[in-house]
Amino acid sequence: MRVNFTVNGRPQEADDVWEGESLLYVLRERLGLPGSKNACEQGECGSCTVRLDGVPVCSCLVAAGQVEGREVVTVEGLAEFAKQRAEHGGCATGSCGTSLDEARRWESKPQDSHTGEGGELSPIQQAFIDAGAVQCGFCTPGLLVAADEMLERNPTPTDADIREALSGNLCRCTGYEKIMDAVRLAAARQSEAV
């Protein structure tokens, strides 16, 4: 079957999709967006978390056919998504896309993997790096999408709020302490910026 949906603000079309394929599989194997991760493929680990019409979901549990006509935001689009939100106010659906004017000003910049120059990160992405919340990094994309969504809803979370919101995302490396630090840091920077 063919599935039409929007990913990170851009219309996408996936062909020859087998009915049993998950959204995760289509993103990773058909659309060249492997950022959403495949740690368990059974909805237990949160590594594949994306936003579907604004709602965080495990993309491994969403049949590809279910996303027909809908809006998906993945970790690859998180920086742009957060930027749009900051500039234009709530764009929780991911459907804002790029205005023609902005698109004309856009130019490709090579990204330096060591310094991050050229890339633009969302506050939560930058906080994960700064706080040391990334080790192997396999849980990171799902945690970023989940944490970003929580901060959108709750800009001043308590520690208990953070733990509750991220309880569906497993991490095996960090012991979660630096992840807590990162979310606290992103929240603090966000409230300072306001």
Added chain:
Amino acid sequence: MGTTGTPTNLTQGSRTRGGIGESTLRPDGILKVTGEFAYSSDMWHEDMLWGQILRSTVAHAEIVSIDTGEALATPGVYAVMTYDDLPTEVKNYGLEIQDTPVLAHGKVRHHGEPVAIVAADHPETARRAAAKIKVEYRELPVITDEASATAPDAILIHEGRDDHHIGHVPHPNIVHRQPIVRGNVEEAAKKADFVVKGEYTFGMQDQAFLGPESGLAVPAEDGGVDLYIATQWLHSDLRQIAPVLGLPEDKVRMTLSGVGGAFGGREDLSMQIHACLLALRTGKPVKIVYNRFESFFGHVHRHPAKLYYEHGATKDGKLTHLKARIVLDGGAYASASPAVVGNASSLGAGPYVVDDVDIEAIALYTNNPPCGAMRGFGAVQACFAYEAQMDKLADKVGMDRVAFRQLNAMEQGTVMPTGQVVDSPAPVAELLRRVKAMPMPPEQQWLTAGEAADVRQLPGGLSNTTHGEGVVRGVGYAVGIKNVGFSEGFDDYSTAKVRMEVVGGEPVATVHTAMAEVGQGGVTVHAQIARTELGVAQVTIQPADTQVGSAGSTSASRQTYVTGGAVKNSCELVREKVLELGRRKFGTYHPAWATAELLLEGGKVVTDGGEVLADLVDVLGDESVEIEAEWRHRPTEAFDLRTGQGFGHVQYTFAAHRAVVEVDTELGLVKVIELACAQDVGKALNPLSVLGQIQGGTTQGLGIAVMEEIIVDPKTAKVKNPSFTDYLIPTILDTPTIPVDVLELADDHAPYGLRGIGEAPTLSSTPAVLAAIRNATGLELNRTPVRPEHLTGK
């Protein structure tokens, strides 16, 4: 001290920014937060096929027949292979003992053993085709424990063993046996006023790294294969893969892909050979990605263990003797069992002074899942037992539990039960003092917090099972000892290639090693070392591959020590060559080139008094200076097979924990409130990464204390919970705050005085939590993990 205002007595790197000792950020951090970092399961190739493994549905059986006809006839299937299709006479592999069949031959020895492999154009096609392969089994009785393994009529798991351990084991179903005997236990026992005996059970833990086993094999025009893979040791994989494929090692080119955690579970091969076989058979790239269910069958686990301990103490609290027997279940294949036995036995006494010991450790062959390396590696199981013993003994003597440990704590100069003198700091008593001195979390927050009281901080959490009724606090302490590096005479070397040249008008260092970055931050540290040793700002870390010499394994807390040591060494050799170059070019202009101690700092050659002699850009010009060199730590020696005596370990590492728990004693629910750790790290090359290792290791210890266990049916030897639904690892809600106190006492034998750090926190975390639960409940709790039914007594 200098009087002229210029700094004197500079040392190499002391003025370099981003060098060792700073919390520089990960070079791969940006890629990992943007989703662009390419893990082994992210590999993709035009025209690639998907591989699938068919695994045994029974634990122990003869294979009567395999019918692949229907699978092969499935549209979209390109190849089906069984044992009969293996291309060479080498059909087994293994880390130390080559006892593991690439594909089962005549017999399967554990649940989930690979029997056949399929390549197809879609993963679902491959899965369905694999399910169409008909395997007829004739089931055999299963061997699941010591009694059934060593019974007089026991079936031999491996007949005709010819490995180097068979000569000294009491039964062919025992992989390896290591006694450690020192002093005279029977005589010493007579001096004991108190004796404590205990029998302990340690459950089977899974590494549960999040990135599943996966990779891509691409057949090459020269008949070789390029393999993109997640592993802990590229060259060890290569040595095992190439002979099975019938290829010389230079035709199996391996590149490390992104590794989604490891924790020991990637020391053994998983899908590497299978992907290569299918790629070479079909002539197409083949990708294999395990799902989580398969991952539980696709790698070895931590050895479950039975531990029998007897300690004695005098009435003033000094240990008199130790008798211990540690029985590790190695499962169907040897994997790392012999080395795990070596660790469990040689570290079985813990970080305590006890002169008279009789320890025996064995690993069994059984039909349970194969067990091998996992963080802590034999020392974890022993620590669980000896720390329980210490509490019991302290209680009998009538001493404070921490004071009792401190009284018996080893220190620098202590003789280990192996006869090895500990020749670097061993601050066991100090670590206990520090962890005990940390402030305690407030008690009964649900009463004192008033409106801020939060059900989420109580046992049961959002299940809202208690508002404090029946909740009891407990506190427990533990300390452990772990070795660093590969032991027992292993040639534990690493290789680093370092180049220095001018790029874009700036001096740049390039570091190339085969070290597997599995998340620990080795790449960060290598760049720091290069900056410190070469005085440059820009360092490029090359991807790890087999085009450079072996780095050894990312295991045994060894990589910063050994590959870090290799990078340091190669940098020093490069520095010498750069200085020679400088002397040739500029030596005549300034006498200091010949007379002073010269350093590389801030992109310049300077004297140790801080005088600048030349810019590196001018010294190097168009030339590049490159060194590839191996580096070794001081050698160790094998343990005597009868007495266990020997200089077996290159370094020891220590951590202590204090656990604070709150237990709902009515429902048996445990909330770990805080898990404080004090650890000696020698020198923190990257303090932020050090904390990450300590907190992560602590949390894995918490997991085996209260939730993690692979359940194997004792009647069928089948795994009952191969999923994250049924095998639980700590979530962010289960994990407490983990305050850490880092001590830095240099080990003069190690680069920069550093101490390997990754494993020690996994040891003492578990017994500390158990001790806290015992403290809260008054129960004996001789097994881990503790489940609610163990606490409610039902």
